[in-house]
Every structure is written in structure tokens, then in C-alpha cells.
Amino acid sequence: MTALNHKLMRDLWRIKGQATAIALVVAVGVMLLVMMSGMLSSLIETRETYYERYRLADIFAPVTRAPLGMLDRIAEIPGVAAVEGRVQGGALVDIAGQALPVRATALSLPAHRAPKLNEIYLSDGRMLTPGRTEEVIVLQTFAEAHDLQLGDYLSATMHGSLRDFRIVGFAMAPEFLFTTAPGEFVPDDARFAVLWMNEEALAAAYDVEGAFNEALVSLERDARAEPVLAAIDRLLDRYGSLGAYSRDDHVSDRFISEEISGLQATSVAVPPIFMGVAAFLLYIVITRLVQSEREQIGLIKAFGYTDWEVAWHYFKMVLVIAVAGALLGCVLGIWAGRGMAGLYQAVYKFPFLVFRVDASSFVMGVGVSVMSASAGGLFVLRRVFRLTPAVAMRPPAPMDFSRSGALNDRLKNWLDQPSRMVLRRIFRNPGRIFGSVIGIAVGMGLSSAQLSVMSGFDETLDLTFGVIDRSDVSVSFFEPMPAETAFDLAHLPGVIEVEATRGVSAVLRNGLNSYRGGVTGLVGEARLNRAVNKDMTDIAMPETGIVLARALADILDIGPGETLMVEVLEGKRPVLEVPVASISETLLGSPAYMRMDTLNRDLGEWGRVSGAYLRVDSDRLPELYEALKETPSVAEVTRREDARAAMQKLMDTGAGAMRYVMAAIAGIITFGIVYNAARIAFGEQARDLASLRVIGFTRGETSFILLGELAIVVLLAIPLGVGIGYYLFFLIAAGFSTDLYQIPTTFQPDAYGTAALAVVLASILSGWLVKRDIDKVDLVATLKTRE
């Protein structure tokens, strides 16, 4: 090893604390980069492969009942590559030991051949035997949640009649990457099932023999979906088309797409922040190093080393730190990525999801960190070039503090000497102080914004289940029923209050903007399931007009007073023109509310209800469930508590861990900055501090001079961090909110508190580390060194 490399190693060892702190910042940046970009490409590729291999349809066209011959007609539409018809319907599965039946979707599989579209992935067991109407293949995650075995029997109610099935296989399917029970937003494997059955069995159960009630269509490469959708709608209109929609509108794909685009945005936005901080840190640390070694630089140059050789020597130090951090980041990234893939698999049902990082992610991670580190380093290297040997060999002129001059007179009156020293240093070096404050504030902002998002979920739960929907149980009927059906529920055991509701599915349209959803009819003065405005007060259902959730109004680009087209997809399928009455606040879903009577009148179906919200005596729930099971008109029963618990569980597992990660991020950035700033201040002032100690200042007083500066930096950074955090949070909330879920933008004090706490703890830790060094200072040695 050359002598210069010896010097390099020893210098690195000398600044090991600082180097480590910087490398950690780099590592976190690279970790996030590798983790997110790896996760992103894993998700995208896996989804792509999964969709392709199991031939997921491009278009879904539900109808009431269409003759099989229509499939050929659809196949003739230009742009259509393949068509498959199937039967699908809702079912309720009885699970032993479960008071409530589980909601399920039943789907047909063709006998004697594989489906042309929407193939399933059989994870265990076998395919259905043609002709065996009692065989069923069950969604694997559901089977696991209930510990179902091959050969077990399962009873399910379809279209009102209860039948027994034998499980022959477990499967997953690309159309069920993300599954929730209808109307819910968080997957709960135990409470939603998919059953695949022979076509003839299902057709019989749902009265669609010789027909289909859902057409699946795949498009030719390059074919546009819109004309095909329109053509299908025209063909199927007579058969009760519920409106064909493309894969992008399929719930499962929508959720995963939202996830992917969110991840994409984060992976572009977050890692650069770390790289920027690392570059800044390298800049100040190497600047300081070069400054303190100016004589040595001059000396080496005097020996005949070229500017480039000297610059390269210092640059190598930058490289070592950046590369070490980047490599650590890669390792951490893989580790974190694996963990994240595990989390994803809890939510998204991939038969396989291998976290795989392309070589390019590593190259990018290392490249980006080296580049940003170099950016920090290059500024400094200019100084190395400029130093001529003769100049470098002279000690630098004492720091000029006259710049803080104007302040001096005023300061004198009310500050003691040490405080004045602190303030003068700050005014002497505003750039560095400013950089440190910004760096810490951005780190804190970043983590408080993320923490706010998570705290926001609690608010979502509270708003959704505490304010908007205060019912305990909701019941839906097989078909619209006379109003008495709902009122009869009041006589069931434990029922305290009943509130009828009428829902229809519909396409809402405003000019070119449209949304596939539904309209919920509420009673005029709803108490159990309500629409609320910003300040959480009830919105009474108006005599005329519709109340739209904010997210929905945004999508449709419509406001109060304007007229909305509602294309109802049920019954006589009327097209209604309804004025928008007001906007309601929601955080989950995007409901549209109307007064139930008005909706019924517009539908031309007087006095109909499709379900009811119940408030019940929780002690008598089991009794109530028994009674509801016996009630023939009841199709589904949902307990609010289950939905809430599922969301809570998701929060507690995935998001809970993220909370610590986010706090750690603020901590690491702060540590990197504060520790380095402290070390540098210490290096610059070691002699002064030693002199002070010789004069008779105590350790505490000398430490104050050094750490006071840092305390001020941290104190300035925290409020700024809150500001940045709130702003970032706002951006995140705006960017990530969809019609599926919205991120509440209320100020979340606990999030900022946690982030600020991490900042303070990291500062205390770095202050303590440096204080230890101050206490160790050897007075004689310090005073002897020239510098």
C-alpha cells in the first residue's frame, strides 16, 4: 500500500464516527431505493406474468342473462381476441363454529376444457370432474383462514337454497389478487370466499341454463377498449347489461394499480432526499478535512504530487464512504424488500411473489450515491486545486468574525461570553447552519408526513365506524323488498333500532367524466348510516338531489347545483337527471346518497328497500344471527366490528412496523447531521476550547459553547420540520387519495411529536458522543498542535 493510502485509511479511521453517520444516511437512501424499485419491478412483473399466464380478461361484461349465442356475436366485434361466458353469483358459505355466514362469489368453470379466459391457479387438489355438480374449488386464502382440507364438505346458500359441496381443490386467480367482501376496503381472508364450480351446477342454481351472466373478453394487441366496450353494451343491452367495464375498473386490479403508482411516486421522491443530505454532509465534512489539512496538502504538492493526485486522494475518501454506505444499503434493501414482499403477500394474493432486485437497481443505488457524494465532494476538491503549496504551508488567517459585527453591540448587553461565542459562530457560518437546519427539517418532515398518513388511518376508522356508520350490523336482501320487510327486523331478538336503506348500482356521469358505483338511498333523518359534512354534522337527505362524497365529486368534476346523470343498472334501468345537493365527507369509498323515497320514486318502484342497518344489543348477537339465518329474505349479514377489526389488524401488522422505520429515518438523518456538525465544530474549536479550559472554564461551560450551536440548529429545525411535514403530508394525501380510500388531511400532532422526539433523541445521542470527546481533550496536546 502506498503511503498516501496509509494516510487515507488512518484519516478514515480518525473520522470513523462521522464517516459512519454519513454512510448510514447513504445506506438508508439506497435501502429505500433498492427496496422500493425492487418491490416495484417485482410487483409489476409478477402481476404481468400472472395476468398473462392465467389469461385475465381485458373486459368484463356482466348481464342478467344472455343466451350463449351472444358470445359469438361478441367475438365478431373488431378488436376482440377471445370471448368466454360464465355464470357468477353471490353465495353465503356456512362455516362450522361461525355465527355469521361468509359472503362468497361463485364462478363457473367450463366442463371438458380449460377456460379461454380467467384461468385459475390450482395450488392444491385437482380440477373439477365434469358432471360432478357437488364439487367445488375454493379460494386458497379462505381455506387457509378456516383450516379447510381437501375432501371437506362445505354448505353454501345460493339463490336461496342451501346445498352441500365437497372441496376438491384450492386455487387462486389473477382477478382475485385483491379481494374484499363487497363494500369493504380491507381484505379479510376469513370473511370472503370464492367458489369455482361446474358450469351446469351453477347455471342451475342461478337459473341461467343455456345462458351466461358474465362475458369475459380479451382484446387483440393494440386494440382500443372503448369501442369494444360500447359495442358489447349495445349487443347485451337487451339482456340486462350492467355495463361492460375494462380491467382497469376491476376492483382487484384497481387496488394493485393504486399501490404500484403510490410506490412509484415514493421511490422517485424519497431516496433523493437522503442522497441530498448525504451530499451535504460529505461536503461539510470533507471541506473541514481539507481545511484542517491545508498544510499537508501544500506539503504533498511541494513534494511534486500533482493537483490531480492530491484531489484523487481526498476523493477516494468520499468514494469509500459512499460505496460502503451504498453496499450496506443494498444488503438492507434486499432484507427490507423481502419483508415488504411478505407484507404484500398478506394483502395481495399472488401465488408467487419473489422479491427480486434487478442488477440495475443495485447499479443505480451505488451510482446515485456515488454521484451525489461526488457532487458534495467536487466543490471541496476545487479548493484542493486552488491551494498552492506556498500558501498552504502557512497557517490560515484566524477566522474573521467581523461579519457578525452589527450584532455585537446589542449582544454585549444581555449575553455572557460563551453565548456570544455561540451566536457569533452561527452568524459567521450561516450557510452551514442553514444547510443543517434544512437537512434535519426535511428528514423530520419526511417522517412526520409518513407518520401522519398512518395516524390518519385511525381517523379513517373513527370517522367511518364512529361517525358515518354507527350501526352494528347491516343486512341486505336478495332483491328489493317491500318496506315492511325491514321493519319486521325490529322484532328479531336484540334489535334496538332499524334503519332501512335502498341501494342500486349505477354509472354516474357528468359530461365526459363517469364513475361506476351506486346510489345509496337513506331515510330523511338517518341516524345509523349518515352523510356528514366537514364538521361532522349530519347532512339531512334533501327532498330532491343527490349528496356526493368529496372524492366522487372530484372525479366527476361536479359541484352543488350542477346536474348529474345517473344511469341505473337495475330494474327498468332508467337514466335519471339529479341535481347535486351537497358534498359529504368520507374516508373510505365514494358513496352517493339520495333520500330513499326520492330514489324509489325516480326508479318507479315505490316503497322498496334493499337492506337495513341495525343497532343491536351485543349480548344477544348470537340469537340475532340465528334468527337472521332463518329469515328467507336476508341475503347477507355484515357485522361492522369485523370490518373494523380487519382494518385494525392491517394497521397493526404492516403499518405498525413502518412507524418505527419512519421514526428511524428522521433519527438517522438528524444523527448524521448533528453528529457531523458537532464533530466539525469541535475540530475547529478544539484549540479555543482548550484555551478556555486553561483560563479556568469548566467542562460544562466549554461544552455549552460547542453544543449550544447544535441546540439552536435543532430548535430551528423542529418547527420548520413540522411545516415541511405538513406540506409533504398534504402532497401525499392529495396524491394517494382515490375513490377507494382517502387520506384525511387533518393535522396529526402525535406524528409530529414522534418525529420531533426522534430528532431530539438523535441530537442528544450525538451531543453526548461529542461531549465525551470534549471531556477527553488533552489540554497540552491540543495547545501544542499548530492549527
Added chain:
Amino acid sequence: MSKDIKNTFETRGVTKVYGEGEAAVHALRGVDLDIPRGEIVVLLGPSGSGKSTLLNIIGGLDRATDGKAMFEDQDLTAMSDRDLTRYRRDHVGFVFQFYNLMPSLTARENVELVTEIADDPMDVDEALRLVGLGERMDHFPAQMSGGEQQRVAIARAIAKNPTVLFCDEPTGALDSKTGRAVLHVLNDVNAKLGATVMIVTHAAATAAMAHRVIHFADGAIRRVETNDTRLSPDEIQW
């Protein structure tokens, strides 16, 4: 390098001004100097008279404000930075007034720092033994006395077998015994390697070992003497 050039250095009207206007310091006020090849030259003069400044300029560390300084047939004042670097790398050995060792390198490594980029260096151990530091090669500067550090600096300067050796106060911090040892080394380098050696010193007695003595004052040469008989370092009175 043409053999017929007799002088290692020739300077004409070299001036050096630090700063500008009122604050200007005239460190050198027109120095004309001829230093023949292979001589030991001692520079004497009061503090602040410009000795170090002159050394810096003919050593290729600094540039003259005006005038001309030739090293053999090369014009130092006209050289680019890159050429000056080459010049220092190939020809010059320095012993600085303040020892200027690299604190993070051991004695041996400090010497290696120079031998690694030299064309025809001497053995590092040999150089350290010449200055009597064979035993302390693996010590860091902080673990050595001032005199020991100075000797490392000398070992470092001679290890590259320089054409010219500049020594700014090489014995300032040394007792008479080690001081003599150092002067012996310089004498040997001159005698055996034929290096031109320039020594700046406040110890007037050192002048007795020189071929030539230059008296400096106020940025200019006052007097140049040549010694007909030189004393050996052992005979010098401290």
C-alpha cells in the same frame, strides 16, 4: 541537461510582493544570485528578511512577482503549474522550517510518501539510518521529539536523491550533537550525490561548512562570501 551550464540557479531581479496597495509587503526587492552546481550555500539574515520566500521561489513552491529565476536551463518563472510540479517531483528536496510531517503517517511512511513518486530513490531504511532514526521508523510524528521529527523531515528530503536540497532552519530545534549529525548528513548528500544544498539558518557558525555564504537583509542580498577552507561539521562551534 547540458553539462556546460555551471550554475544550478541564476536569478535576476527577483521580487516578491505580498498583498496590494498600502498593505503590500515587499518580501524580496530584486535578488540577483548565482549558485554554482554542487555547492553548499548558507543563507544568513534576520527574521523576516525574505529567506524563506526566496527558497520557496527557487524551490518551485511560489511564484516571483517580477524578475527571472533559472534552474539550469529552465526558466522557473515561466513554468506552468504542471511543469513546476514536475520540477519539484524530479529535482527538489525540502526540509521545512516547521518540520511539516504528515501526522497520520509513520516515519517510514512519511519518507515513502516521497520515494514512491521519485525516479531513483534511495532505500527508505537507509535514509532513516543516515539520520540516525533506524530504530524509530514505525513511530508517528506525535510520538517523536522535535529533533527526531526534524531528522525524519531530512530523511524524507534526501531519500529521493534530489538535485537540489533546500533546508529551512534544519537545526533550529536540535541540540549540538544531533545538530552536527544532521549537518553531517547534509554534507554527505552534497559530497556523495553532488546535490546542491541550500541551508537557511540563524546559527552563523554553520556558515563555516559552506562553500558560499549569502548575507540577506530586507529582501535583498547584502554580501556574498566564499570559503576557501571549509570546516567539517564536527569542528563547528555552537
